[in-house]
Amino acid sequence: MENKLKLKEQLYFQCIQFCNNRLLNIQKTIEEIQDSLVSETKSSAGDKHETGRAMLQLEREKAGNQLAEIQKTQESLSKIDISKSTKIVCLGSVVITSEANYFIAISAGEIKINDEIFFAISPNTPIGKLLVGKKAGNFVSFREQKFKIVEVR
DSSP states (O other), rough: OOHHHHHHHHHHHHHHHHHHHHHHHHHHHHHHHHHHHHHHHHHHHHHHHHHHHHHHHHHHHHHHHHHHEEEHHHHHHHHHTOOOOOOOOOOTTEEESSOOOOEEEEEEEEEEETTEEEEEEESSSSSHHHTTOOOOTTTEEEETTTEEEEEEE
């Protein structure tokens, strides 16, 4: 039980790191856009000025959307209780299958822990939707591939 909890903790921590890195990148982008807007205001005139400002405004809006998205992702992550272990796949489950290993949390991609590869996926992804609600021993078909759920932690 101790090792299972430690694995889930490590996966959870990696997902938090993923979110924090994305958040820092987005905040840096927003800061750079703000700086560009300020310098654009100081140095430009006429149509070129307006076009430059409009482009920067669009970039800022895009970065704002990314910021909102990462905040939603962090909120989803905060709902996970890593001390909880269930028999049925749900948010926070570690799922070992005959083909791959999954951590049902957020879409953070591949995570390597102790030479084992896990895919951090959201329960809303196509594979996540197939796994949620299943238990060890169940079979799942995905992209013309059939695999067995070996263990749910």
